[in-house]
Amino acid sequence: EWVPRHWTALRFGEMDVARFLGEIDFCDYFTNPKWRESFGRVIVEAIAAGKHLSTLAFSEVGSRSHFWAPVSTATADGTQVRLDAKKSWVTSANHADSYVWSSKPLVGAEASTLWLVPRKTAGVQATAGGFDGLGLRGNDSTPVTAEGARVPATAMLGADGAGFGVMMSTVLPWFNVMNAAVSCGVMEAATARTAAHAGGTKFQYAGTAIAELPTARAYIARMQIQTDMCKALLADTVAAIAAGRADATLRVLEGKAHAGILKTGQRFFSAEGLLDAAKSRAVRAWLEANVRL
Secondary structure, three states: OOOOOOOOOOOOOOOOHHHHHHOOOOOOOOOOOOOOOHHHHHHHHHHHOOOOOEEEEOOEOOOEOOOOOOOOEEEEEOOEEEEEEEEEEEOOOOOOOEEEEEEOOOOOOOOOEEEEEEOOOOOEEEOOOOOOOOOOOOOOOEEEEEEEEEEEHHHEEOOOOOHHHHHHHHHHHHHHHHHHHHHHHHHHHHHHHHHHHHHHOEEOOOOEEHHHOHHHHHHHHHHHHHHHHHHHHHHHHHHHHHHOOOOHHHHHHHHHHHOOOHHHHHHHOOHHHHHHHOOOHHHHHHHHHHOOO
8 A cells, every 4th residue: 555755653552642633734524424433533642732722612692692493494405514603702712623513403492503614614714803791801702603503413412302401411511611611710810819919009198008998808808718719619529520529510511600709809999898998988978979889
């Protein structure tokens, strides 16, 4: 069998999988419609090696935050499936290699079916320009549309109509845990910055630091306690998932709901905090008359 001179041919099993995937510069794969299991398996290997970025394409204009109930359609067309949709919020939309895509089932009345859709599929279009809104920068969340986009029927993830079950049992734990982990990190950074500001900023007239005020210390203490609670709950959530504990789903939902203390930090720097710190009656009177708390 002829092999190009610039290729290196390896026997099966000659190199371990981790090393082999680590030497891949990019993953280029063409699906044979008769090879039903090949599509997902190879992509998963590339994802595990950090060579392929996938993202969720669940939220839609028609169902908004009810991501489990897509109104987009999937229509069988021989060995292919036509997808039509208006996705409202896809993170990393212009950078991902593929989308985990939801649609109505091909047949039946179930909530949804999931597909693995390459970003560069003809008919799939992500809005250019990146994320434009409040919140974390650089997440590239943007609408994505599909008009007559076609993927192989083998691109289906799970069974037709089984999308909701996959969302709840597979996607939700990962999504919520990673969301909570990011939130815990932001909370930790916000607490540290707030404490540094309170300790390093002084009232010039008195020469005292903001941190010397009992109210200021109480706010920062509350932030630190909530941050530690978030980290402890996150650790227990991961442990519950790994051990298959009965309370794993509850922990997943609690972790996402608990994460967040920025409001406390904002309150620390708000007019209410200033009102607690004010020493003169004139300052108090002005704040009460001009600032709505």
